[in-house]
Amino acid sequence: MKAPEIVPIETLHLFPILDELLIELLKSLTEEEWNAKTVCKKWTVKDIASHLLDGNLRGLSISRDHFFGENPEDINSYDDLVAFLNQLNMTWTNATKRLSPTVLINLLETTGKQYSEHLQTLNPFENAIFSVAWAGEVTSLNWFHIAREYTEKFLHQQQIRDAIGKQALLTTTLFYPFIHTFMQALPHVYANVKAEKGTIVSIIVTTEIGSQWSIIKEDENWKLITSFEADPTAIVKISPEDAWLLFSKGITPSEAKEKVEIIGDKKLGEIALNMVSVMA
Incomplete structure (x- = not known):
């Protein structure tokens, strides 16, 4: 990807x-x-x-x-x-x-x-x-x-x-800019989440039209990053079909839990399921 x-x-x-x-x-x-x-x-x-x-x-x-x-x-x-x-x-x-x-x-x-x-x-x-x-x-x-x-x-x-x-x-040309824009909300959803400095959380939208987005905990804030050396503390894997629905409130975080795969710290990863990239 x-x-x-x-x-x-x-x-x-x-x-x-x-x-x-x-x-x-x-x-x-x-x-x-x-x-x-x-x-x-x-x-x-x-x-x-x-x-x-x-x-x-x-x-x-x-x-x-x-x-x-x-x-x-x-x-x-x-x-x-x-x-x-x-x-x-x-x-x-x-x-x-x-x-x-x-x-x-x-x-x-x-x-x-x-x-x-x-x-x-x-x-x-x-x-x-x-x-x-x-x-x-x-x-x-x-x-x-x-x-x-x-x-x-x-x-x-x-x-x-x-x-x-x-x-x-759901094509690379049209979907990727859409989901990439949605992912700009990822640091915001973690804004009040306490974690050790250097903690990394990643979301992987699967298939060839997806990608990986990661945030890292700094002194005060979380920040999107494009490269890192440490392993993420939590990785959330979600399909494109579920991603557009979840992050626009088309399905609930509870429903999404049954569909996604979370590797590592599940509680930390589940916070990403609350991301809403629309005014709702």
């Missing part, structure tokens, strides 16, 4: 590919498939397609046009932010139930192209308009914000494909 690439994580070139695959998929759906239940228990396939449209529209409005619309009030914690976003998502999907699949597809085609073009204009090393909060960052650079947007598009399309049994996005 290849070693994790050096940041910045490059994803801009993949947005048009994902969008093209999405439109092709949505145009093929039957009425029954549009209404199929998904791993997002409150959402159908059509609801997720609508949510993807919301992502394009809000991204353009806020980042390109500097129009925020609904400004959050009393956001004093991560939980407050998640609650605010959940409310935005609910009101949007409820309102767009009146839109036909054809209208959704047409809007996704138009806005997807515009959003990709806008992201191309951002300086990857300038501060992003929003931080990647699930990675524990207060301020993030644009390259990370863009990679986070890529994971959103990948994840929600994967949820649609999972619901209707269509070919998944």
Whole structure:
């Protein structure tokens, strides 16, 4: 397996590919498939397609046009932010139930192209308009914000494909940047975990489309590392099919315990199963 690439994580070139695959998929759906239940228990396939449209529209409005619309009030914690976003998502999907699949597809085609073009204009090393909060960052650079947007598009399309049994996005080209971005949350999930300095924890996502990600305990913090000499104290092995679900709350840590292999310190390794790389 290849070693994790050096940041910045490059994803801009993949947005048009994902969008093209999405439109092709949505145009093929039957009425029954549009209404199929998904791993997002409150959402159908059509609801997720609508949510993807919301992502394009809000991204353009806020980042390109500097129009925020609904400004959050009393956001004093991560939980407050998640609650605010959940409310935005609910009101949007409820309102767009009146839109036909054809209208959704047409809007996704138009806005997807515009959003990709806008992201191309951002300086990857300038501060992003929003931080990647699930990675524990207060301020993030644009390259990370863009990679986070890529994971959103990948994840929600994967949820649609999972619901209707269509070919998944689990290829090296598309999956690796997705899971590599998700793994940037690994130090954050261990932030309050006490361990001896030099302790190493590794996650291995199996098969040729996966890789290995490792963190090491320093004086105060945990840090992602790409090479090390000591043996990891804990190694967690998980399949790509389980990884995208687990780290997006599609399955619970308890369910994941039955699917993963943990080598070494099991309690230390099990903490990784609580990593959530979405705002949830």
